[in-house]
Amino acid sequence: MLDWFDVHGRHDLPWQHPRTPYRVWLSEIMLQQTQVRVVVPYFERFVASLPSVAALAAAPLDAVLGLWSGLGYYARARNLHAAARACVGLHGGDLPRDFDALLALPGIGRSTAGAILAQAWGDRFAILDGNVRRVLARYHGVEGWPGQPAVQKRLWEFAQQHLPASRLADYTQAQMDLGATVCTRHAPACSACPLRPGCEAHAQGRTAELPTPKPTRALPTREAVLLLMRDAEGRMLLQRRPPAGVWAQLWSLPEAADEEAARAWFEGHVDGDYAQAEALDPVAHVFSHYRLTMHPRRWRAVASAAAVRDNEDLRWVPRDALAALGIPAPVRTLVQAQFESEQEQET
Structure with missing residues (x-):
């Protein structure tokens, strides 16, 4: 994965230069259910106006929502603002370098907390966003919709097992990049995948079936x-x-x-x-x-x-x-x- 990332990974994303805890956190929240190409201009505009946790905390919510407008899933912006204020009140205006403290902030779940710690500080924490779930489900041939607790538990175990001893920031980005550019939801580019030799879904011809889709129902x-x-x-x-x-x-x-x-x-x-x-x-x-x-x-x-x-x-x-x-x-x-x-x- 790391060898593949060195050649094919994304190294010029705006939150990577500089890669500060605040910029990593903001990018992770924006990237939830939103593609990189959509996020980049919003991210650049956001950090230009609110360059730090303290600036975000001090801004009126209307200003935050104005910068977010059009990106969708607005609860992310409200939680971001509330979390920034909590950081000012509880952590001296900085994001805490502690998993439980991060998890206690509004809008930060297990995967986001792990992504912040791994990318901002190089700490050894796993992530399990949509791209990583898809890669792991195919590689290990995991049956069942990843949203089910039992399936999610298995995927977290695999995510933890695969963590390298070093270069955690690069490895975290590599997983996301592989899922976004190679192991895509539709028509994955298996011929270009560094994991193909050990991939159960590829060996069994089941890349179109895995991960198991969420059960559908008609929308009211x-x-x-x-x-x-x-x-x-x-x-x-x-x-x-x-x-x-x-x-x-x-x-x-x-x-x-x-x-x-x-x-x-x-x-x-x-x-x-x-x-x-x-x-x-x-x-x-x-x-x-x-x-x-x-x-x-x-x-x-x-x-x-x-x-x-x-x-x-x-x-x-x-x-x-x-x-x-x-x-x-x-x-x-x-x-x-x-x-x-x-x-x-x-x-």
Whole structure:
């Protein structure tokens, strides 16, 4: 693995230069369920604005979510911010070089803690992210979905057994690189794999079957009505979402479960006519646990927005302020499209 990594591994990732505990931690959180090519620009922008644990802890959550906006899985950003504050309060503003202390921080599980210790300090800890699970399941011919506790326990045992005596940072990166570039989920490049001679899945012609996929089920569907409202200055009304649930604490458009609830919200906040709303094309978005269809309703300009004033949960936002807020990607796209459409009409 290390010989292969020296020739074929990734050596120029931004979090490797310099490879500090903070940069390793941030990259590991961003890389959860997200590909490297997507993460790189977000990582560079994030560390340029918040270059240390202390800077992250001192930043308002809105600023953190704004930097994260578009990367998805926003609980990662909220946990990152909470963990940074815990580091300031409990560990002198640094990430602790202790497995149990890392594991106690929000958003850090066993694999992430191991990755931080191995890559930042060269300590001898195993990891078991998605790429490594796939490599180990194929190499050892492990049956069963890796999310099952018994299967996961076996994979952790193998991960620990394979740890080298030195070069832990390189070995950790090598495992991730092999899974991402060679032992891929679909059409793995077995001819280029350094583990092929001992791989059970390759020997048995079962690379397409292993690891065992997660049992599938049909995703439930939900509907929502979004309210796009502009004031006399052309600003868009955004509402902060609740502290728990989907898109927690992000800024989004006012939302209601159905048309009746949307009308009630409008009439309770705005001196205008709900019937003047223009129905825009539905917007579909798929979460890990359900499918959401959003039905936008637009008013070119509300007659009077006096009843809606800026507060902690409602804010009139001009176009040039959108980038600083954490806004769900599909909602940001919808809002920006409305600004651009109306600007074109004005010109």
